Amino acid sequence: MSGTADHAGERDAVLQRAEALLPGLRERAAATEALRRLPAETEAAFHENGLFRVLQPARVGGAELDYGIMIDLGAIVARACPSSSWNLTNLLAHHWMLALFEPEVQDEVWGPDPDVLLAASMIFPAGKARAVDGGYVISGRWPFASGIDPSAWCMLGAIVADTDPAEHRMFVLPRADYEIIDTWHATALRGTGSNDVAATDVFVPAHRTLAVDETKGCRGPGLAVNDGPLYRIPVFAMFPYVLAGCALGTAEGALEGYVAATRKRVGSYSGVRVAEHAPVQIKIAEAAVRIEAAGSLMRAACDEAMGYARAGTVPDFTAKTRYRRNGAYAANECRRAVDILFESAGGAALYERNPLQRYFRDVHAINAHISFNFDIAGAQYGRAVLGLEEGAGLL
16 A cells, blocks of 8 residues: 555644744735735745645655645644635645546656646536547636646646536646636635636647546546555545635634634723623634534544545445535534624724734635535535435536
């Protein structure tokens, strides 16, 4: 077997190195928003501490840790800067996904530089592809390609024409084959550089593509060289957990900041210490329990999925929809927790100098991701337990 997923010492060391970065991330949080992308200092710090490579195969020097590292690592970084966390977990997850592709494209990407970054946009209807001799021709314009600016490659989703049912396929393109369109002028997650990407009639050789059907667990040509359990996890069933840690850490950061400020806060009109008010104490308790429950749901799903992968089995369709359901619910609980704190903070939370307004904006932006739409995830789970047809889909 290649690297295992149980390197507890290495896992702890990674998280400790991430914790050490928090002062600098907090100091750069406002500048990150103004820049609208990951600052060079933050990118360098993530590289130097091996954070981008925690899910990369051990055979190319990656840490190949357990899938749940994304929850804890994403949460730590988001406590200081949600935008930096969003970029980190997105970009490190693409190393994990690339490990499922043909070894030939892995060598093309990682061979010259195993630290190289890959962005992605898995919005399949945005791209159209057609099969040609030796590969595919792809065209489209994809939004929300987070972290695209520092990336030398991009992974794009598209629907292949003339297949029944429609085939969803992923394509890996080098920087020369796509255009970055500067669209990321946003109200939240401002520092993620989530610009659009466009490609027109680009030929992609077959070895740089992967059918979504091969990502559904214990499959994929990449397993020939990356045979650890990490790469047997169903990709899109677990997709919420790429980003869930960002929601968790954003809520944790909001709670930490709120508690610290409230300990010193005196009511503007009453002159009484705000901390003495029972309703404030109750709101802290409610926010905290929502955050803790959300974290437990996230980690339990990742642990369960790793258990299936280690056993060489694939969770059934109902379990996959439960992972999607729980991921969405947990992220929504993080949003609710921040809402409670923001409302309790009153007018003081409106000032740009107060980080709580950033956490509030960012947690709502995080929850706007399709993975965290509970109506969609809940309906899919409901259909599964009611015995309605599964359909093709991504799971």
